Amino acid sequence: MRIVITTRINQFFLDVGAQESVVEIKRKIEQIHGVPVALQILTVSGWELVDGLDMEDYPIITEGTKIDLTIKPVEPHHSNHYNNKMQIVVKFSARRINIEVDQTDTVRSLKEKIHIIDSTSIKRMTLYFLGTELNDDFKNLNEYGIREFSEIIVYLKNMNRSREEPPSRKVSLVVQTSSSLLNGATIPLEMRDANTVNDLKQLLLSRKILPIDDYLFIHRQRIMRDSCSLRWHGVENGDRLYVFKGTVSRGAFV
Known part of the structure; x- marks a missing residue:
């Protein structure tokens, strides 16, 4: 597919494969435009893409998606970094x-x-x-x-x-939708940390907060597993979970 890399002053197209990792895309940018991989930050809607994940781990990235390229400033006193x-x-x-x-x-x-x-x-x-x-x-x-x-x-x-698991506790969290979903709504919720991501999804659907569709949730730049608990994902009080329409298109989790 073809994506659009945007900078502060221009933009350019880049052909990428669904199984190409973020770091491989950075290497392409380095080869074409000379920006060192270590100085590149790639983001979508303000979320930084993680080097170890690939395009199929980000269902929000499709044909024509704009990815922002930010270049880290080079600080001379950190020359040995x-x-x-x-x-x-x-x-x-x-x-x-x-x-x-x-x-x-x-x-x-x-x-x-x-x-x-x-x-x-x-x-x-x-x-x-x-x-x-x-x-x-x-x-x-x-x-x-x-x-x-x-x-x-x-x-x-x-x-x-079960004796190795700490007792379940309530956590307050915020579900943040994308701009294309409910105009970027912010939804405060309280759940138990033993609840799964699927429990969270069903709660939002049952309350008709979200329309009936397939959704995936992202916590700290990582796609969450439906069958795993909020505790397993390390969700703490005050954390923000981002929700997008879509599904994980392959067995990204082993």
Whole structure:
């Protein structure tokens, strides 16, 4: 399909495939227009596109969609920033993946990158490096001595037993529609964090807040799974969920 990349001063067309990732599109822009991938921010309706996702993960992007390109300013005193980039190995019980990180990334941001690439629940992850648990989400990787090609071991907590789940609690959230849906309405709701995304969808339909249609919800730039709870997605009090018409067109979640 053909999309439109817009900047502050001009716009240009770009042919992309449904399974092309955001970072691959950035590489195309770099090849054609010379803007380094690391300096590019791509957004749709103000939402930044995540490098690890592809076009099929964003059903809102169709033929002719305009994607805004913002170029990060280059700050001379951070000239060594890109030298902090490094490859590490993330090892599960039966597989391993390579991930590019920054030495100043936190443990939490590493978990988020693993989640984007592997769809593993952040709340199930326990990370170890050289036998030491990375138990402080706010610590930088370099504070744990993690360097180029370091191997991080991922253990997955068993979340099936009810005694391991904290009690359900109420959360106040805001559902934000797109400009093409109810003119960008803001809908405040209160639900229990054990409710699933499908429960939320059915509530909005039963109250006739949304017209009968297929919808997908996005939380912190990630498409939410219908069958998973708000707690599983990390929804907290005051969080904003964005709703679009559409469905996930392939098995984006494994």
